[in-house]
Amino acid sequence: AQTVTQSQPEMSVQEAETVTLSCTYDTSESDYYLFWYKQPPSRQMILVIRQEAYKQQNATENRFSVNFQKAAKSFSLKISDSQLGDAAMYFCAYRSAWGKLIFGQGTELSVKP
């Protein structure tokens, strides 16, 4: 069975600095999709970025980028120029081509002004 692990329950970053959130996963499949979701205090789940496993190029969305290391089964999220509004719980998630979305335990990110 696939698993997703986020080993950092909490992280902190200074405003305008860069922070990286870690995620590893376990699978025997070759074709799958990876996601990062953000959940602010409002509890709304917001899709931040996605990556298809067959693509070698790392996905980027404005200040958010990923470091996808397929062989190492690692999918970290980098947030550049951190803003106060980035403070939230961040979830890494995995889905096989025809399977369910499996979430990690989450990383609570705080941003210091």
Place this chain on the structure above:
Amino acid sequence: DTAVSQTPKYLVTQMGNDKSIKCEQNLGHDTMYWYKQDSKKFLKIMFSYNNKELIINETVPNRFSPKSPDKAHLNLHINSLELGDSAVYFCASSQGRLAGGEFFGPGTRLTVL
């Protein structure tokens, strides 16, 4: 606005009662989901429907019964509520089950007293 909506947003009820949560999406998606987020913020899929057909049914007590009257609606009915059912329930939708990632509703916080 195009979105996934859920009603109600908050639900407080007594043990043993029966309650329903309604979900509607106007994104034109063909797949809808119910997720449960527990007190430790762990997210887990409960059910998934594709074009009104049940395709994922996780190990969920049969007191939980989803119903999809059409592609745009997925309701969740819970019988004989128990204290352990207290959680946030998210409805979500996606186009297909592949790379898109789910769009989530605002969640329903269910508290069983």
